[in-house]
Amino acid sequence: MTPQSPRTLFDKLWQAHVVHEEPETPTLLYIDLHLIHEVTSPQAFEGLRRRGLRVRRPERTVATVDHSIPTKRGPIQDALAAGQISTLERNAREFGIALYGTDHPQRGIVHIIGPELGLTQPGMTIVCGDSHTSTHGAFGALAFGIGTSEVEHVFASQCLLQQKPHSCEVRIEGKLSPGVGAKDVILALLARIGIGGGTGSVFEYTGPVVRSFSMEERMTLCNMSIEGGARAGMIAPDDTTYAYLAGREFAPAAFDGAVKKWGTYRTDDGARYDTTITLDVTDLGPMVTFGTNPGMGAQITAAVPDPSAIGDASQRASLQKALEYMGLRPGSRLSGHPIDVVFIGSCTNARINDLRQAAMVMRGKKVAPGVRALVVPGSYAVKRQAEAEGLDRVFVEAGAEWREPGCSMCIAMNGDEVPAGKYAVSTSNRNFEGRQGKGSRTFLSSPFTAAASAVTGRLTDVRSML
Numbered sequence: 222m223t224p225q226s227p228r229t230l231f232d233k234l235w236q237a238h239v240v241h242e243e244p245e246t247p248t249l250l251y252i253d254l255h256l257i258h259e260v261t262s263p264q265a266f267e268g269l270r271r272r273g274l275r276v277r278r279p280e281r282t283v284a285t286v287d288h289s290i291p292t293k294r295g296p297i298q299d300a301l302a303a304g305q306i307s308t309l310e311r312n313a314r315e316f317g318i319a320l321y322g323t324d325h326p327q328r329g330i331v332h333i334i335g336p337e338l339g340l341t342q343p344g345m346t347i348v349c350g351d352s353h354t355s356t357h358g359a360f361g362a363l364a365f366g367i368g369t370s371e372v373e374h375v376f377a378s379q380c381l382l383q384q385k386p387h388s389c390e391v392r393i394e395g396k397l398s399p400g401v402g403a404k405d406v407i408l409a410l411l412a413r414i415g416i417g418g419g420t421g422s423v424f425e426y427t428g429p430v431v432r433s434f435s436m437e438e439r440m441t442l443c444n445m446s447i448e449g450g451a452r453a454g455m456i457a458p459d460d461t462t463y464a465y466l467a468g469r470e471f472a473p474a475a476f477d478g479a480v481k482k483w484g485t486y487r488t489d490d491g492a493r494y495d496t497t498i499t500l501d502v503t504d505l506g507p508m509v510t511f512g513t514n515p516g517m518g519a520q521i522t523a524a525v526p527d528p529s530a531i532g533d534a535s536q537r538a539s540l541q542k543a544l545e546y547m548g549l550r551p552g553s554r555l556s557g558h559p560i561d562v563v564f565i566g567s568c569t570n571a572r573i574n575d576l577r578q579a580a581m582v583m584r585g586k587k588v589a590p591g592v593r594a595l596v597v598p599g600s601y602a603v604k605r606q607a608e609a610e611g612l613d614r615v616f617v618e619a620g621a622e623w624r625e626p627g628c629s630m631c632i633a634m635n636g637d638e639v640p641a642g643k644y645a646v647s648t649s650n651r652n653f654e655g656r657q658g659k660g661s662r663t664f665l666s667s668p669f670t671a672a673a674s675a676v677t678g679r680l681t682d683v684r685s686m687l
């Protein structure tokens with residue numbers, strides 16, 4: 222490829238960050254922003270100490286506590302969680318890294334505060350020791366999760382060895398109906414391609430639906446790219462992106478100049494993706510998962526699929542196993558299935574727009590008897606905004622719990638768990654066996670669907686309530 226050839230957004234960002242490449246070996250990429258948290262960083266810091274190294278670019282490294290932090294005020298009961306948090310505090314001090322710690326007014330889930338602070342910007346390479354780093358691709362960044370040993374490598378060198386993925390255009394066509402949003406779109410994509418459908422690729426989301434999405438919706442879409450096996454998800458920046466970033470704490474001081482440059486981060490006319498997937502969402506209804514991975518999903522109006530109708534033996538066995546775990550009968554309707562817990566939160570759906578949608582449905586209503594509903598804002602900034610708009614009162618008056626920011630029930634931390642055998646409707650991104658507590662059964666959904674289900678006590682098609 223010559224420099225003049227039309228290039229995809231992914232190719233442009235990849236090429237701009239190559240430090241060294243050789244045939245048949247991974248490429249060494251420069252990393253612009255390294256986000257860290259309390260769970261995947263301790264061993265990496267220990268590795269630096271053992272080797273007598275410092276963090277190469279502490280000013281390009283930003284820490285927060287989110288996974289292990291309790292979402293109720295008061296002392297941390299879980300000794301392991303308390304240890305992880307105090308270890309990060311010590312490491313951040315020792316290595317000169319900015320920490321959005323426990324009581325910091327801008328603390329929150331790492332994938333929510335990066336964009337909120339304006340740290341996440343178009344054209345960047347961004348890594349974090351967390352799978353859902355793909356979220357930041359919504360800004361036209363190349364962002365992906367890395368493992369602990371890679372965290373140490375980035376600490377030491379600000380670079381990372383990476384095999385170049387393929388480019389895959391995911392074109393979203395059509396027009397969404399009221400009550401159907403980005404979470405439904407990504408669950409529909411995953412239901413279509415499966416959890417391995419994007420393996421080895423970077424998704425670039427294109428098309429009129431994506432262009433019409435807010436930044437919050439774009440982040441929801443990119444967040445779950447990883448669930449389709451993609452290394453990252455990205456969306457070319459546009460006026461929506463620039464309007465979101467303008468005035469943020471770490472947005473460039475010379476903003477207009479930055480916007481001019483960011484405008485070049487788009488796929489050129491005539492550039493070729495390795496593959497293209499087209500999804501028409503005109504007839505899409507609210508989606509829920511019925512199985513034990515995010516690709517096992519269907520419209521809420523559908524019936525639970527029947528494994529005996531599947532020809533492939535391993536897929537049949539996998540669905541059979543998932544339905545047994547979920548306690549669901551093939552052919553039964555998803556809509557109307559009783560539920561026990563509702564979780565509105567996580568890096569997928571705990572931004573202000575998500576909470577506004579949930580509050581729109583719950584306003585003036587009560588959480589159904591016997592259902593526990595937990596609303597966990599993604600950051601203190603989201604919490605403050607929600608409280609300024611009175612959303613917290615809507616939730617509390619409905620009988621839901623209103624918590625401090627954190628990952629919470631997404632990973633069953635600090636007692637924010639779904640009891641064994643119980644059903645949760647969750648706006649998070651993973652429904653694996655035991656993800657929300659040992660024996661927990663998770664239906665993934667949008668905030669609209671979660672809120673509607675909270676007030677009826679059953680999986681509910683929100684369109685009947687709007």
Ligand code: SF4
Nearest residue numbers: 353567568628631632
């Ligand atoms: S909310 Fe869940 S998926 Fe997101 S960073 Fe926290 S634990 Fe990971």
